[in-house]
Amino acid sequence: MENNNLYNYILGIADNSLILGQRLGELCGHGPSLETDIACTNISLDLLGQVRSYYQYAAQLADDGRNEDTIAMMRPEREYVNVLLVEQPNTDFAYTMARQFLFDVYHFSFLTQLQNSADNTLAAIAKKSIKEVSYHLRFSSDWIKRLGDGTEESNKRIQNAINDLWTYTDELFHQTEADKQMISEGVGVDTSKLKEQYYNEVSSLLKEATLEVPESKYFQKGGKKGIHTEHMGYILAELQYMQRTYPNLTW
Amino acid sequence: MINHAEIDSELIPILDQVADPEIPVLTILDMGVVRYARVKEKEVLIKITPTYSGCPAMDVIGDDIIKAFKEAGYMAKVELVLAPSWSTDWITERGRNALEKYGIAPPLEAEADKAALLGGQKIVKCTLCGSTNTKLVSQFGSTACKALFQCEDCHEPFDYFKCLK
Numbered sequence: 001m002e003n004n005n006l007y008n009y010i011l012g013i014a015d016n017s018l019i020l021g022q023r024l025g026e027l028c029g030h031g032p033s034l035e036t037d038i039a040c041t042n043i044s045l046d047l048l049g050q051v052r053s054y055y056q057y058a059a060q061l062a063d064d065g066r067n068e069d070t071i072a073m074m075r076p077e078r079e080y081v082n083v084l085l086v087e088q089p090n091t092d093f094a095y096t097m098a099r100q101f102l103f104d105v106y107h108f109s110f111l112t113q114l115q116n117s118a119d120n121t122l123a124a125i126a127k128k129s130i131k132e133v134s135y136h137l138r139f140s141s142d143w144i145k146r147l148g149d150g151t152e153e154s155n156k157r158i159q160n161a162i163n164d165l166w167t168y169t170d171e172l173f174h175q176t177e178a179d180k181q182m183i184s185e186g187v188g189v190d191t192s193k194l195k196e197q198y199y200n201e202v203s204s205l206l207k208e209a210t211l212e213v214p215e216s217k218y219f220q221k222g223g224k225k226g227i228h229t230e231h232m233g234y235i236l237a238e239l240q241y242m243q244r245t246y247p248n249l250t251w
Numbered sequence: 252m253i254n255h256a257e258i259d260s261e262l263i264p265i266l267d268q269v270a271d272p273e274i275p276v277l278t279i280l281d282m283g284v285v286r287y288a289r290v291k292e293k294e295v296l297i298k299i300t301p302t303y304s305g306c307p308a309m310d311v312i313g314d315d316i317i318k319a320f321k322e323a324g325y326m327a328k329v330e331l332v333l334a335p336s337w338s339t340d341w342i343t344e345r346g347r348n349a350l351e352k353y354g355i356a357p358p359l360e361a362e363a364d365k366a367a368l369l370g371g372q373k374i375v376k377c378t379l380c381g382s383t384n385t386k387l388v389s390q391f392g393s394t395a396c397k398a399l400f401q402c403e404d405c406h407e408p409f410d411y412f413k414c415l416k
């Protein structure tokens with residue numbers, strides 16, 4: 001492939017949204033209320049729609065017969081490079097919203113920068129996606145405030161979720177070799193420059209929600225290198241079931 | 252209408268027969284998703300842009316366009332373009348009226364939209380009785396483009412087409 005770094009860079013973006021979209025999709029028909037169920041599946045649909053644009057572009061670059069579906073469905077676990085945060089389980093609604101919020105703040109600022117990418121296709125996908133992600137961010141921020149500033153029980157649960165998921169936030173800003181190469185070419189977003197703003201934004205909303213900002217300095221990593229938590233295998237088992245059972249099936 | 256799209260006038264009547272599969276009272280021209288349509292000796296190239304990234308209607312719209320042109324004696328090719336990205340501003344006046352009649356409140360301006368969805372301001376008009384004494388039920392509705400509202404006067408539940416810019 002002519003541009004392996006670009007291909008890998010695109011997967012680094014898209015895999016996050018694919019796996020988070022899959023996680024949210026699990027709530028279809030199982031959300032805690034009709035409205036939140038619909039919201040989570042709507043967000044899932046937005047993310048999967050964005051993913052299609054990325055994988056279509058990746059397939060075009062690969063130019064070896066793979067298409068968006070084979071890239072999305074047929075890789076082994078070690079070849080998925082999503083961050084660990086997005087594969088964490090739904091556990092309860094507080095976890096689902098905490099995971100969403102911690103990702104949305106990053107996603108929004110990432111896409112804000114990606115709009116200026118020297119790569120026209122990535123810039124176009126970013127311009128399209130950011131409109132949708134601004135809704136996701138509003139939704140998850142609202143819920144953090146509502147749960148934090150809600151009852152004693154809801155406050156406790158959302159605080160637990162934030163504390164547990166906090167350990168996965170640092171990885172959002174780790175850079176792979178492909179990332180570094182793409183940043184140097186003006187294609188990729190220099191995520192190290194987003195980090196301070198990220199923690200400022202997250203902290204100020206947590207405070208507004210009467211929640212405590214975790215102080216832990218210990219962080220998990222591995223997803224961006226294909227080393228995942230134990231949850232990933234189960235996600236892929238469900239995601240890939242149809243394609244593995246009936247290879248080459250089409251609708 | 253559709254001033255920023257490049258569309259050959261002889262193609263407009265055909266494009267105008269193709270309805271949005273999820274909101275059948277709107278044609279794809281009313282929606283503003285057709286960005287380019289040029290004909291050369293019965294061969295047509297059409298570029299459409301998605302409303303939302305995950306909009307499942309786009310594939311259907313592509314098929315419906317090809318079918319409509321085939322019936323009119325043309326060969327059409329449809330491409331999906333992402334830039335510039337779709338905005339609710341591109342919905343035509345005729346489209347906005349059709350939406351309201353169909354029971355979907357048309358999108359407000361960005362600031363008003365924010366006030367309605369986040370600030371709890373009563374400004375979205377009930378599609379049944381016209382009252383603005385309405386409340387937001389959910390920021391997300393039956394499809395990605397809509398939010399769910401209910402009228403506090405006549406109790407009608409209705410969709411609001413969210414502003415996207």
Ligand SMILES: [Zn+2]
Pocket residue numbers: 377378379380381382402403404405406407
């Ligand atoms: Zn009413």
